[in-house]
Amino acid sequence: MSVLTLGLNHTTATVDLRGRFAFAVDQLAPALQGLHHNLHQRLRLQGPHNAAPEVALLSTCNRTELYCALGGLGSLGGQGRDLHHAAVLWLSQVGQVPPDELLRHTYVHEGGHAARHAFRVASGLDSMVLGEPQILGQMKQAVREADSAGTLGTTLHQLFQRSFAVAKEVRTSTEIGAHSISMAAASVRLAAQLFEDLRHTKVLFVGAGEMIELTATHFAARTPKAMAVANRTLERGEKLATHLGAQALRLAELPDRLHEFDIVVSCTASSLPIIGLGAVERALKARRRRPMFMVDLAVPRDIEPEVSQLDDVYLYTVDDLSAMVQTAGERRQAAVQQAEAIIETGVQGFVHWLDQRTTVPLIQALHQQADAWRAHELARARKQLAKGDDIEAVMEALSRGLTQKMLHGALAELHSADARHRPEVAASLARLFLRGDVVPGRAPRGAAHPTEMPPAPPEDEA
Known part of the structure; x- marks a missing residue:
C-alpha cells in the first residue's frame, strides 16, 4: 500500500525521550516543509523515479507520529523501505538520537496497518486514557497544518477524513467515552x-x-x-x-x-x-x-x-x-470490541479505495486511447462528407472503423495465446465484451461465425 506511519508514544518511549521529538503548534509548518523536502531529496537519491511524498506530523504529549504517502500508486515496495529509512534519519536528526537507538523506541505501519493505527488513535483506543476525546482535535490540527504547509495530498487527506468519520461513529455508537478518565x-x-x-x-x-x-x-x-x-x-x-x-x-x-x-x-x-x-x-x-x-x-x-x-x-x-487510568469492567471491554469492529470496517473501506486507485493510470490510458480512435474516425468521416460521400456509407465506415480498433487488440491476444492459456483468455474476453452471456468456443445466439480475425486497422489509423 502507499501509506506509511512512523512514530513513538507513551508505550514505547519515556517522557524524556518523547520530549526530544515534541513540536509546538508554531513549529509544525516549518517542520513539515523541512521533512517534505528532506524525504523528497533522499528518495530521489535512492531512485530518480521515486515519487514526491505526502507528509503529516502529529505531535502531542503522548506521541509523535509521521504519516507519509507516495504520490505514485500501488504498493510501496522498495520505495516504502526508502521512505521508512529516510523518515527515521530525519527524526533522529531532529531529536539528536542515533538511528539505531531511535528504532528501538519506534513503530512502523504500512498500508492497511497504517490506516488501522490512525483510526485507533483518532478513536482514543491508542491513548493513555482510553477513549479520551482530545486526540481527535489534535489530529484535526495536524491535518490543517499539513494542508497549510502544502504537504497533504490525496492519499493522506482520504486517510484522515476516514479517521475522523470512524472516530465519530465509535463515539456515537459505543460507550468508549463514558469509561474514560482524563x-x-x-x-x-x-x-x-x-x-x-x-x-x-x-x-x-x-x-x-x-x-x-x-x-x-x-x-x-x-x-x-x-x-x-x-x-x-x-x-x-x-x-x-x-x-x-x-x-x-x-x-x-x-x-x-x-x-x-x-x-x-x-x-x-x-x-x-x-x-x-x-x-x-x-x-x-x-x-x-x-x-x-x-x-x-x-x-x-x-x-x-x-x-x-x-x-x-x-x-x-x-x-x-x-x-x-481505571480499566476494567465488562462494559468497557464490550465497548472496545464494538469500536474495533467499526475500525476494521473502516480499514477495509480504505484498503479498497487504495486498491481501486492502482487502476487509475490504466483507466486514464484507456480513455485517452478511445478518444484518439474516436477523433481519428470523426476526422476521416468529416473528410468523406466534405467530398460528398453518402451519409449512410460514411456512418457505416465510421462505426466499422471504431469496432475494428476496439476488437483488434483483444482478438490478437486470443489468437496469439497458446492452447493452454487460450480458454482463460477467451473467458476473460467474454466477461469484458459479452458480459458473460456466452460459452467460450461457441458464438452467441444469432451471431455470425467468423473464423478469422477482423483485419488490423491501417497503420495511419492505429
Whole structure:
C-alpha cells in the first residue's frame, strides 16, 4: 500500500525521550516543509523515479507520529523501505538520537496497518486514557497544518477524513467515552489523596493552553482556597484567570511566588524546564517543609526531573498519571470490541479505495486511447462528407472503423495465446465484451461465425 506511519508514544518511549521529538503548534509548518523536502531529496537519491511524498506530523504529549504517502500508486515496495529509512534519519536528526537507538523506541505501519493505527488513535483506543476525546482535535490540527504547509495530498487527506468519520461513529455508537478518565481528572484524584480537603489548598496553573484550561476546570470544581494562572503572555493568562476567578501572574514572578502554592500544575510549550530544582528548594524552605504537589503535563518537561528527589515534593508526569487510568469492567471491554469492529470496517473501506486507485493510470490510458480512435474516425468521416460521400456509407465506415480498433487488440491476444492459456483468455474476453452471456468456443445466439480475425486497422489509423 502507499501509506506509511512512523512514530513513538507513551508505550514505547519515556517522557524524556518523547520530549526530544515534541513540536509546538508554531513549529509544525516549518517542520513539515523541512521533512517534505528532506524525504523528497533522499528518495530521489535512492531512485530518480521515486515519487514526491505526502507528509503529516502529529505531535502531542503522548506521541509523535509521521504519516507519509507516495504520490505514485500501488504498493510501496522498495520505495516504502526508502521512505521508512529516510523518515527515521530525519527524526533522529531532529531529536539528536542515533538511528539505531531511535528504532528501538519506534513503530512502523504500512498500508492497511497504517490506516488501522490512525483510526485507533483518532478513536482514543491508542491513548493513555482510553477513549479520551482530545486526540481527535489534535489530529484535526495536524491535518490543517499539513494542508497549510502544502504537504497533504490525496492519499493522506482520504486517510484522515476516514479517521475522523470512524472516530465519530465509535463515539456515537459505543460507550468508549463514558469509561474514560482524563489527565485532568487523574491530577485532581492524586491531589485529593495527598491533601485532606482541597478547599484549603492554593493552586497554581503554569500555562494557559487547552490542557491547563481543562485541568483548572476540574480543580475549580473542588473550590480551592485560591487559584492563580502564570503565563508568558499576561493577556492570555488574564483571560483564563478571569474565567476561573483566579489571579493572573507573569511567568517571571514564578520564582518569588512559588512557595505560596500547595499544588502546581504546569503545561507550556517551552523547550526547556521553567521550574528548576533551585526554585523548588527555596520554595520548600519558605514553606517550612509543608508538602507540595506538582504535576508536569508538558512534553518536553516543564519541571526539572531532579525535583522528584526532594523530600516533601510529590511530582507526577504524564507517564505517572497512567497509573490512575481505571480499566476494567465488562462494559468497557464490550465497548472496545464494538469500536474495533467499526475500525476494521473502516480499514477495509480504505484498503479498497487504495486498491481501486492502482487502476487509475490504466483507466486514464484507456480513455485517452478511445478518444484518439474516436477523433481519428470523426476526422476521416468529416473528410468523406466534405467530398460528398453518402451519409449512410460514411456512418457505416465510421462505426466499422471504431469496432475494428476496439476488437483488434483483444482478438490478437486470443489468437496469439497458446492452447493452454487460450480458454482463460477467451473467458476473460467474454466477461469484458459479452458480459458473460456466452460459452467460450461457441458464438452467441444469432451471431455470425467468423473464423478469422477482423483485419488490423491501417497503420495511419492505429
